[in-house]
Amino acid sequence: MRRAPALSMCLACAVLGAASTVYAADYVSLAGGTFTSVLPADGKAGDATVAPFRLRATPVTNAEFLAFVRAHPQWRRDHSPAVFAESRYLSSWSAPDAPGPAASSEQPVTWVSWFAAQAFCENERARLPTWYEWEFAAAADATRTDAREDPAWRERILAWYARPSTTALASVGGEANVYGARDLHGLVWEWVDDFNALLVSADNREQGDPDMLRFCGAGALTLQQRENYAVLMRVAMLSSLKAADATANLGFRCAKPGLIEDAP
Amino acid sequence: MNTMSDQGRSAMLAILLALIGAFSFASVPEAAELPTTSVYRLDVPLVDQDGNGLHLADRRGKPLIVSMFYTSCHNVCPLTIDTLLATERALAPNARLGLDVLLVSFDSDRDDPLALKRVADLRKLDVPRWTLARTEAANVRKLSAVLGIQYRELANREFNHSSALVLLDAEGRMVARSDTVGAVDQKFVSALATLLSGK
Amino acid sequence: MKRLMLSCVMAAALAAAGCGSRSADVDAAGAATAAAETGGSAKGDFGPPQGEPIHAVLTSPPHVPPPVGRDHPAKVIVELTVIEKEMPISEGVSYTFWTFGGTVPGSFIRVRQGDTVEFHLRNDPTSKMPHNIDLHGVTGPGGGAASSFTAPGHESQFTFKALNEGLYVYHCATAPVGMHVGNGMYGLILIEPHGGLAKVDHEYYVMQGDFYTTGKYREKGLQPFDMEKAIDEKPTYVLFNGAEGALTGDKALAAKTGETIRLFVGNGGPNLVSSFHVIGEIFDRVRYEGGTREQENVQTTLIPAGGAVMVEFHTEVPGSYVLVDHSIFRAFNKGALAILKVDGTENKSIYSGKEVDSVYLGDRAEPNLKPVAVATKAAAAGALTVEDQVEAGQVLFTGTCSVCHQANGEGLPGVFPPLAKSDLIAADAKRAVGILLHGLSGKITVNDKEYNSVMPPMTQLNDDEVANILTYVLNSWGNPGGRITVDDVAKVRAQPAPAATAAH
Numbered sequence: 001m002r003r004a005p006a007l008s009m010c011l012a013c014a015v016l017g018a019a020s021t022v023y024a025a026d027y028v029s030l031a032g033g034t035f036t037s038v039l040p041a042d043g044k045a046g047d048a049t050v051a052p053f054r055l056r057a058t059p060v061t062n063a064e065f066l067a068f069v070r071a072h073p074q075w076r077r078d079h080s081p082a083v084f085a086e087s088r089y090l091s092s093w094s095a096p097d098a099p100g101p102a103a104s105s106e107q108p109v110t111w112v113s114w115f116a117a118q119a120f121c122e123n124e125r126a127r128l129p130t131w132y133e134w135e136f137a138a139a140a141d142a143t144r145t146d147a148r149e150d151p152a153w154r155e156r157i158l159a160w161y162a163r164p165s166t167t168a169l170a171s172v173g174g175e176a177n178v179y180g181a182r183d184l185h186g187l188v189w190e191w192v193d194d195f196n197a198l199l200v201s202a203d204n205r206e207q208g209d210p211d212m213l214r215f216c217g218a219g220a221l222t223l224q225q226r227e228n229y230a231v232l233m234r235v236a237m238l239s240s241l242k243a244a245d246a247t248a249n250l251g252f253r254c255a256k257p258g259l260i261e262d263a264p
Numbered sequence: 265m266n267t268m269s270d271q272g273r274s275a276m277l278a279i280l281l282a283l284i285g286a287f288s289f290a291s292v293p294e295a296a297e298l299p300t301t302s303v304y305r306l307d308v309p310l311v312d313q314d315g316n317g318l319h320l321a322d323r324r325g326k327p328l329i330v331s332m333f334y335t336s337c338h339n340v341c342p343l344t345i346d347t348l349l350a351t352e353r354a355l356a357p358n359a360r361l362g363l364d365v366l367l368v369s370f371d372s373d374r375d376d377p378l379a380l381k382r383v384a385d386l387r388k389l390d391v392p393r394w395t396l397a398r399t400e401a402a403n404v405r406k407l408s409a410v411l412g413i414q415y416r417e418l419a420n421r422e423f424n425h426s427s428a429l430v431l432l433d434a435e436g437r438m439v440a441r442s443d444t445v446g447a448v449d450q451k452f453v454s455a456l457a458t459l460l461s462g463k
Numbered sequence: 464m465k466r467l468m469l470s471c472v473m474a475a476a477l478a479a480a481g482c483g484s485r486s487a488d489v490d491a492a493g494a495a496t497a498a499a500e501t502g503g504s505a506k507g508d509f510g511p512p513q514g515e516p517i518h519a520v521l522t523s524p525p526h527v528p529p530p531v532g533r534d535h536p537a538k539v540i541v542e543l544t545v546i547e548k549e550m551p552i553s554e555g556v557s558y559t560f561w562t563f564g565g566t567v568p569g570s571f572i573r574v575r576q577g578d579t580v581e582f583h584l585r586n587d588p589t590s591k592m593p594h595n596i597d598l599h600g601v602t603g604p605g606g607g608a609a610s611s612f613t614a615p616g617h618e619s620q621f622t623f624k625a626l627n628e629g630l631y632v633y634h635c636a637t638a639p640v641g642m643h644v645g646n647g648m649y650g651l652i653l654i655e656p657h658g659g660l661a662k663v664d665h666e667y668y669v670m671q672g673d674f675y676t677t678g679k680y681r682e683k684g685l686q687p688f689d690m691e692k693a694i695d696e697k698p699t700y701v702l703f704n705g706a707e708g709a710l711t712g713d714k715a716l717a718a719k720t721g722e723t724i725r726l727f728v729g730n731g732g733p734n735l736v737s738s739f740h741v742i743g744e745i746f747d748r749v750r751y752e753g754g755t756r757e758q759e760n761v762q763t764t765l766i767p768a769g770g771a772v773m774v775e776f777h778t779e780v781p782g783s784y785v786l787v788d789h790s791i792f793r794a795f796n797k798g799a800l801a802i803l804k805v806d807g808t809e810n811k812s813i814y815s816g817k818e819v820d821s822v823y824l825g826d827r828a829e830p831n832l833k834p835v836a837v838a839t840k841a842a843a844a845g846a847l848t849v850e851d852q853v854e855a856g857q858v859l860f861t862g863t864c865s866v867c868h869q870a871n872g873e874g875l876p877g878v879f880p881p882l883a884k885s886d887l888i889a890a891d892a893k894r895a896v897g898i899l900l901h902g903l904s905g906k907i908t909v910n911d912k913e914y915n916s917v918m919p920p921m922t923q924l925n926d927d928e929v930a931n932i933l934t935y936v937l938n939s940w941g942n943p944g945g946r947i948t949v950d951d952v953a954k955v956r957a958q959p960a961p962a963a964t965a966a967h
Contacts, residue, residue, distance in 0.1 A: 041419040081300035083410060088588075088616065114409060127402070151691065155677070159687040162559045162646070164549050165589050189591075196409055197416035199424055229639045229690060233592065236638050240593035240614040243409035247615040249591050 025064070025124065027054040028180035029259050030137055035146070037135055038231050039198065050136045055129060056253035058172035058182050059190060060120060062093075063105035065112070068120050070097060075119055084115035086244050106171035108188045108251035114243040117191045121254035125262070128193040129255035131238075135231065138184040140177040148228055157230035160186045165249055185230075188251040189237050198239040298324075302436035306410050310368065310397035313380035318397070320366075320407070321436070327459050328364045328432045332404075332413050332425065334371035335379045340427050343446045345387055348429065354453045359460045365394045370408075370415050370423045372401045412441070433459055501656070501755055504602055507626030509577035509657065512538035516581070521570035524704050525716060527666040527727060528573040531655050536577035543570060544585040545594045545613070545635075545648075552674065552700060553707040553798065555683040555839045560647040560705065561592065561635070567705025568670035568731060569633070569650030576628040576657045581620065582607065588616035593637055595619070599769070600631035600654050608636035628656040630753030630771040632729050641733045645675055645693050647705055649731030651771055656755070663775060664722035669801060670729040671737045671766065671788060672705065673698035680797060680923050683839065696734045701793040703786060703801040710786070710801035718778055720807030725775045726786075732768030738789040739764050739772065741803065743782065746774040763789050780814040781807045796923060834858045838931060842949070849934060849946050856935025859928050863921070864936075872940040878916060880909040883940030892937055892945060896952055899929050901960040926952040 032050035041048040069075050069090075076097060077090040091111050094100025103109075112120075114128070121127050129137070141147035148154075174183045184190075241250075298305050298321075308320035323330075329348065333341040345367075352360050369375035380396040383389075389396070399407070408415055415425035429452065431440040440455035501507070516538040520528045546565045552558040563569025574580055584596050593614045597606035601623045610621035634640075635648035651668065675693040676686035680700065692699065703710055710716060718724055730737045740763040749761045753771035758764075766772050786801040787794035794800045838855035841847045861870065864882075868874050872883035882888065887909045888895055902920035906913060921929070926949045933947040 046419050081298075081302075081305050083301050083303060083305050115406075118406070155687075155690065158642070158690055161591060162687045163591075164547050164559050165591050166549070193405060194416065196405075196412075196414040199414050199416055199426070229642065232638050237593055237614070240612050240617075242412055245614055245617065248588055249615065 025060075025254070026057040026180075027256060028057050029054050030133075030179050030181075031259075032133075032136065035136055035139065037132060038228060038235060039131065039135075048132045048135075050130075050132050051257065052259050053129070053133050054256045054259060055133065055137050055179070055181055056126075056255070057176070057180055059108035059188060059251045059253045060117075061105060061172055062099040062103045062107050062109045065109040065120060066097070066099060066105075068123060072119070072123065075116060080116065082244065084244060085113040086246055089113055089116065089246050091246075092248065102168075104171065106173070107169045108172055108183070110169065110188060110248055110251050111246040112191075112250070112252065113246045114191050114195060114241070116246075117252035118193075120252075124254060126254035126256045128191050128252060130194050131192045131197065133255055134184075134190065134192050137177075137179060137181050138231075140179055140181075142175055142177055145178050148231070154228065154230045157185050158233075161230075161233055188249050189234065189247070191250065191252040192238065193255075195238045195241060196243070198235050299435050299437055301438070303330075303410050303432055303438065304436035306406060308368075308399055308403050308407050310395075310399050311377060313377055313384045313391065313396045315377040318395075323364055323366060323432075324436055325434050326362065326364050327434060327456070328366055328436075329429050329456075330366045330368070330411065330432060331427070331429050332368050332370055332408060332411070332415065334369045334423055335375050335383050336371065337423065340425075340445055344427050344429075345383075345389075347445055347448070349387075350448045351429070351453060351456065354448055355457060355460065359457065361393070362460045363393070363456070367394070367396050368404070368407060369396070369398045370404055370417070370425060371421075372398060372404055374421070411438075431456055431459065501628060504626035507576055507628070508624060509536045512536050512579045516540055518542075519572060519574065519580075521564060521572055522668070523564065523566045523570060524568055524668045524670065525710060527571050527653075527668050530659055530662075531573060531575040532659070533575055534657075536575065536579065538579045538581060539574050540581045540583070541572055541574075542583040542585065543572075543596070544587055545590060546587045547590045547592070549685065551706055552676075552686070552702070553681050554835055556676075556678075556681060557685045558646075558674070558676065559685070559687075561590075561594070561643060562647055563596070563633070563635075563650050567647035567649075567672070568668070568729060569648070571650065571668045571727070572633070572652040573655065574625055574652070575655045576625055578625050578654075579622060580625060581622045582611070583618060583620050584611045584613050585618045586613040586615050590615040592643075594635050594643065594648065595637050596633055597636040598623075598631060598633040598652055600625055600627065600629065600633075600652050602626050605636060606633075612637070625654045628654050628755065630654075630727055630729070630750070630773055632731065632769050632771055634731060634769070639690075641693055642688060642690065644731060644733040645673070645688060647672065647674075647731075649729070651727055651729045653727060660725070663725040665716075665718050666725045666727065667716050667803075668727050669703050669710065669716075669786065670705075670731055671701065671703055671735075671739070671799065672731040673733065673735045674700040674702060676700070679925070681928075682925055683927070693733065698735065698793075698797060701735060701788060701797040701799040703799060707798040712802075715783070715802035715804040718803060718805050720778050720781050720805055720810065723775060723777050724803070725773060727771065727773055728766060729771040730766040730768055734768060735788075735790075735793075736768055737766040737799075739766050739774075740787055740789040741774075741776070742785040742787060743780075744776050744778075744784050744803075746776050748775040749773070778805045778807075780810050781805050782814075835928075835931075839927065842927060849938070852931045852934035852946060853938050854935075856931035856933070857939075859924075859932050860935055863924070864932065867918075872936070876912070877914070880907065880912075880914045882936050882942070884910070884942065886910055888936065889943050892933070892943075892947065893951060893955070895933050895936070896929060896947060896955040899924065899933065900952070900956055926956065 030053055032052045034047045034049045037048040040046050073079055078096045080089060088111055092103045094102065099105065118128055139146045139148050141153055170187060172183050174186060176182050177184065304321035304324050306320065310318050310320060312318060331344055333344055348365060369380065375398045380398060384391055384396050411430050413426055413428050415423050417423055427443060427445045429442045430438055433439050439459060440452050442449040442452035513535045514537055519539045519541045522528050543563055545561065545563060547559060547561045548565065549557050549559050560567050586594050593612060595608045595611040595613060597608040599606060601607045603623055607621055607623065611619040613619045631652050631654065633650050633652050635643040637643050649670065649672065651670065675689045676699045677689040678686045728739055746761040746764065747759060749758045749764050750773040751758055751764060753773060764772055764774065782805055784803040784805060786803060788799040834854035835858055838847060838851045841851045867879040868882050872881055874881035898918065899921045902918050904917040906915045929952045930947045930949050936942060937945050
């Protein structure tokens with residue numbers, strides 16, 4: 001139901017101006033709004049505002065990424081340069097153009113760098129979601145748009161962090177939240193477009209550090225909602241990465257601004 | 265993302281446009297393939313303080329210090345320029361001539377060529393060896409990602425950002441970086457001097 | 464005037480006589496103190512490293528690398544890898560620990576004051592989380608944390624000079640710090656004084672930590688970390704070296720009589736302060752707080768959370784010496800207990816009593832929790848026999864029930880009712896389930912004798928344990944036999960506790 005025709009066919013459809021079956025992936029719509037982010041918008045305590053946007057319902061899978069790599073061989077792991085993806089890019093696949101038995105088609109693709117993820121998204125006229133878009137979407141659970149105050153919501157997420165990653169990744173398609181987005185928690189970490197805007201100190205105890213030169217007019221970002229560990233750990237994870245890095249538990253999904261597809 | 269074939273394509277396009285008389289994109293030299301760690305593999309179209317269009321990879325062939333700033337920044341960015349000037353002064357005058365400097369703005373919305381020119385004039389920067397440039401927001405993010413520079417736009421249109429001087433060799437490989445602001449980083453100067461002397 | 468002068472002179476003479484010798488003592492003591500002062504970090508830089516770089520030998524607890532044995536500063540390369548792994552925390556209970564070097568506590572690092580340490584922190588590719596390290600022996604921002612933030616599958620490097628001697632804690636400082644520490648990310652680094660430490664026969668590495676799980680103490684299965692309990696500072700386990708039984712039974716620390724022992728003892732926390740004591744021993748020397756000064760003849764020493772201590776003592780008498788946190792409920796109800804087994808010939812002139820009774824130590828002195836593991840496995844496979852239950856129940860009975868009801872079920876006349884040939888049990892075996900789960904107080908009659916005491920509810924026992932203990936009781940000391948199953952217990956547990964007894 002979700003898996004649709006190959007990307008190339010869909011791009012052809014786009015050119016022809018076909019409407020609803022244009023893109024391979026399911027995108028769900030989010031109206032956006034103002035909300036309290038762990039990263040204050042003014043650097044101190046301001047709320048963040050998210051314009052309406054669409055988000056892929058699930059992380060990008062091995063099958064989808066394989067189609068991309070086949071259509072754009074410069075993104076094969078044996079062709080992509082080190083500046084865009086580290087040496088372990090797609091290392092969980094058995095071959096440069098075949099995920100193999102260890103990386104099932106419905107599992108989220110991992111061992112992808114930020115550049116590779118951006119390239120995939122650009123190919124379907126999308127981009128990586130911004131941190132605020134991701135956080136906004138991830139605040140929801142199955143019944144509420146903002147479940148972050150619920151200790152049970154936090155404990156569930158913390159429990160995922162605590163599980164070792166020695167077992168195989170699950171397939172995408174977990175329980176949908178109120179927006180219809182799935183697997184924002186409990187499956188993989190996900191890249192965001194502005195991962196390098198998370199100006200937190202490498203020593204996370206230095207919140208409110210008065211070194212104003214550090215980040216030009218700001219010390220390390222003061223993270224709000226310190227009791228929201230589940231989200232803070234995600235910030236910590238993303239802030240430890242460089243754009244060419246990849247890890248076993250890091251995947252991505254794409255986002256598009258607005259609620260209506262632009263004319264091709 | 266660009267590849268060799270895309271660069272080839274834009275080179276041909278450039279020739280075509282030049283013939284038509286539209287404003288020309290400098291074509292990317294196709295001499296030898298860029299190293300796999302070269303920053304020049306990232307295509308970043310830029311517009312400089314004089315309104316000229318160029319690409320990041322045009323700087324290939326000469327050592328380059330690249331950094332990022334924005335013109336309405338009153339905290340660190342003036343210091344970044346000071347640091348760059350002081351770093352240059354630590355070199356012998358003829359060694360200096362072998363070095364290019366590129367400063368790209370975070371602020372795609374408000375830093376147009378006029379704003380860039382104002383800074384270049386105010387600080388009496390050695391244009392065209394020095395270039396101040398702007399590009400679209402998505403490219404700013406990609407450039408910062410490849411250089412390892414962090415930045416974030418605040419609600420009041422100011423930017424918080426890390427400061428780094430990144431030294432690229434003639435082929436675009438990162439050979440040194442300095443986070444020191446307001447003082448000359450001796451290690452960085454040594455690396456720079458070594459690179460310029462051609463060793 | 465003359466008298467005044469005379470008294471002044473006399474006073475002066477007396478003062479001179481008395482004060483003279485006293486001031487000499489004071490001077491000597493002062494000189495001793497002045498000589499012993501290390502001068503801290505200002506005097507800890509012995510210049511650039513000399514000789515070839517050395518790769519530090521790191522050890523897993525409870526072992527300690529050999530003394531540095533160098534008289535000059537060197538460059539020491541330390542390579543430490545963070546590994547997230549599931550390991551047992553108690554019998555039948557596992558936990559996902561985040562470790563430095565694969566163990567809790569992490570590897571022991573040993574360098575010399577003045578050394579230049581090139582620290583490589585690696586984060587295993589299978590890790591989910593980024594990690595860093597703060598070594599309390601580092602002078603510099605974050606103790607290294609700012610320079611060592613490492614994504615999974617990557618490596619960071621930073622260099623520091625060990626300016627201060629002492630025994631220091633290191634731990635992960637990635638947010639939320641309490642969770643990383645609570646998952647076991649701590650260890651010790653010893654920065655030897657430049658003259659080295661006195662030679663001893665054994666050196667051991669012990670580190671206390673508090674652990675927070677959503678399940679109860681000894682509740683079986685993989686237990687997740689509980690952030691609420693950690694914030695409320697209500698640990699489920701308080702342990703030496705990361706697991707119940709980590710240093711008991713065949714894993715007990717070993718020594719012989721007539722030997723000197725040095726223990727490097729740390730406290731990773733995250734929350735609790737330790738009242739560290741070795742039952743049956745006195746610390747001859749304590750370098751309190753892991754610093755330079757020593758105290759002598761100490762029974763119990765405080766180890767702050769995020770702190771350490773070096774204790775030394777000499778063994779005279781063989782036996783099992785129990786290391787505890789003397790906040791004693793932690794030792795007997797949360798697992799803060801380790802054993803030092805000293806072998807050798809008895810020395811009646813020093814201690815004539817018998818070996819510590821196994822009742823006191825319960826099931827922790829011997830490696831006999833095996834029947835419980837066997838029973839757990841059998842139950843999981845659906846093949847639990849009465850024999851399995853009886854053997855497991857016996858092991859659990861010792862130390863839990865035997866303390867009051869005695870090892871032979873006799874009880875204490877007038878105080879604790881007997882379990883042997885008990886008419887109460889014979890009348891209704893299932894009633895015993897309720898007694899274990901909910902406790903019992905008020906007047907009862909057992910074997911024609913009246914008892915009016917209070918038995919507390921055994922809330923630390925889970926259904927398997929209750930079933931096994933009662934099956935053992937039913938099949939011992941002339942009781943009628945039979946078995947209690949896990950379902951029997953679950954049924955009773957599901958019912959509300961009985962109303963207040965007649966005594967109220």
